[in-house]
């Protein structure tokens with residue numbers, strides 16, 4: 001309910017703006033600032049317009065999100081309205097709004113079979129429930145666990161069409177951008193969840209994504225309102241005089257790939273379909289003129305690259321123009337002829353760009369530290385039509401694919417940022433640069449958010465995954481810090497509702513935590529959207545069919561966090577005076593090589609013989625002082641910078657160490673498990689062998705006894721019968737004892753040699769007159785038997801003892817601890833063998849056997865004596 005009312009408030013705000021696209025107050029502000037800008041321009045400076053500074057940064061608080069504030073508002077509205085008003089004068093309740101989070105559920109694709117039932121179900125238009133598939137079914141059926149219910153600004157089920165999705169999520173942001181306001185939209189989710197499909201679209205008719213649709217709507221809406229392009233956007237929010245490097249293409253110009261078989265030919269074609277267009281047109285103020293500019297950057301391995309850097313400048317080309325007269329726009333990378341496997345590898349070089357703090361002149365902030373940051377040297381190209389813009393983006397996407405492929409990456413392992421800048425100027429003030437409004441719409445296709453421990457990554461892939469995880473983690477940390485800061489501010493404001501009291505938010509702000517935007521390139525670039533003005537929306541892509549529950553619940557928690565962060569509602573602000581200095585294009589400097597990769601590409605395709613080619617990619621580090629202008633030497637405290645760098649370095653070290661430790665632990669566990677398994681198997685084999693040997697020996701004993709009985713020959717039938725009976729009893733005893741030994745090894749193990757001797761001596765106290773003789777005989781048999789058994793079994797026993805020890809050790813200490821020991825070089829093999837019970841078992845077993853033998857001998861002597869007696873009689 002609360003979110004609905006908030007949404008209603010925002011909707012009404014927008015409706016007001018829509019009803020009057022160029023409201024009078026904005027106009028007045030602009031006129032004032034324009035006059036001041038003219039003065040400033042006349043002096044040749046690039047100082048920020050007073051109006052911009054006056055607008056300043058809004059107090060950092062989310063009134064909507066604060067329950068405390070809500071209750072104070074309620075109290076205030078009952079009886080203390082005037083006092084509340086006093087506080088409200090400090091913070092405008094409309095200047096913050098929470099990040100919007102949309103959930104998009106990917107449909108099940110026919111090619112991959114769902115492994116199980118989806119663990120996510122829609123509860124309403126704004127809520128979904130996630131049920132852990134590993135939880136016991138009884139608890140799953142029980143009452144809903146609140147922690148597994150997630151709410152969103154809107155939930156889009158799998159059957160949502162691309163036009164519908166665009167209309168409800170991105171169209172309002174496009175409208176904002178056309179009215180001079182900034183907006184950021186990013187997709188977040190694990191690999192294969194549909195992020196790229198959402199932004200770029202699919203190949204089928206009607207499946208164009210939000211990016212081509214945004215371009216369609218922008219160009220449909222500004223039809224007939226194109227500006228003359230004498231000014232161009234610079235840095236983050238600045239405006240400069242257009243120069244040759246801005247690449248002003250003829251409207252009919254198209255970016256074309258070369259007809260020569262080239263690198264582009266071996267890469268997949270992209271799906272920015274030209275025929276699939278969106279017809280939506282927004283109603284705009286016809287008194288304004290617009291120019292549209294595009295930039296396309298990629299953050300890969302914590303480095304920022306320009307994906308349009310290698311788009312050739314047709315004005316600089318030496319080759320004669322084609323017969324059509326249309327300048328030929330190509331890419332230096334994609335048109336490179338692919339070398340064969342024998343020739344020298346093709347070297348592709350790209351240079352990382354620096355991210356720099358935005359000069360105060362561009363920013364609406366008075367504080368350098370909290371001003372936004374921009375990518376120095378990023379090309380911003382003017383486009384005249386949606387088709388041209390799409391072609392340019394397609395080229396940029398191909399570059400991304402080239403380097404992605406060269407990185408052996410199967411999926412998007414980089415963050416891609418497309419920024420559409422719109423320069424709007426009133427027709428009456430066309431020559432007044434101070435009246436130009438710059439707005440940005442940035443669409444970000446984030447890399448997959450899967451965590452390293454779930455992916456079998458090593459080497460470069462591990463580094464990649466580490467950097468992806470790092471930047472997404474920092475994004476989460478930034479949101480977390482912003483949320484807690486906003487809560488602190490809201491609480492302090494709510495607590496300060498005393499008669500006549502005023503709260504200076506500057507005091508409260510001093511105690512707030514630093515938001516760690518500088519900890520990753522991604523957050524540095526996006527920082528302005530969070531601390532500056534503009535709307536932020538997040539699309540959470542989820543694939544509940546073949547993606548892990550854990551990964552997706554992590555994504556959901558991130559979304560829940562984002563929804564609690566508020567950003568400043570946008571206001572249109574005129575931008576600073578363009579100067580010749582600000583229009584200087586990026587000049588390339590000496591390369592700083594940093595990382596070279598060698599890649600082999602397979603060149604197989606329709607009608608082409610399969611072969612291989614070798615390529616080398618050189619990724620150069622950014623140069624600290626490089627930029628597209630010389631206006632970057634803002635007074636930044638070097639100590640603060642050094643401390644930030646130090647923190648960043650330590651954090652990176654910690655992160656790397658954590659990843660390394662996790663990998664080592666996993667490997668050690670695996671190794672220990674394998675070793676234990678093989679030992680268990682060996683033990684099993686040995687026990688089986690030993691059992692077999694004992695069976696054989698028992699058989700032999702039996703044979704010996706029978707032979708002895710046979711050889712005696714003097715036995716009468718009765719005596720033979722008696723002896724046979726006593727033998728079979730002995731055999732039965734043997735079997736029983738054997739099974740007892742086998743079944744209760746443990747008890748046997750603990751028997752003492754003394755006991756054995758005692759029982760032995762008892763057994764030897766035979767009443768037989770032949771006892772002395774048999775004793776000597778049995779002693780020798782015993783000795784022989786013991787020697788032979790011992791020799792055959794002692795080796796096995798020793799080995800088994802070792803293994804028994806190992807298993808006991810293993811069960812005593814948990815695998816984690818073992819793994820850690822393993823990681824530190826510990827090896828169970830190094831342990832000294834301890835005295836074992838096997839001898840005891842052996843002795844005991846042997847003594848039992850000897851006892852049996854003695855019994856037999858006694859029986860025999862009895863039989864013999866009785867037989868002698870019978871003969872005498």
Ligand SMILES: Nc1ncnc2c1ncn2[C@@H]1O[C@H](COP(=O)(O)OP(=O)(O)OP(=O)(O)O)[C@@H](O)[C@H]1O
Pocket residue numbers: 105106107109158189190191192193194195196197198202410411412446447448541
């Ligand atoms: N809403 C949808 N309708 C139909 N197909 C979809 C939808 N969402 C995604 N797909 C398909 O699912 C597959 C994976 O989508 P996609 O490439 O956009 O994932 P991703 O999240 O961008 O992955 P990665 O992070 O690896 O780039 C693609 O074949 C895409 O066409």
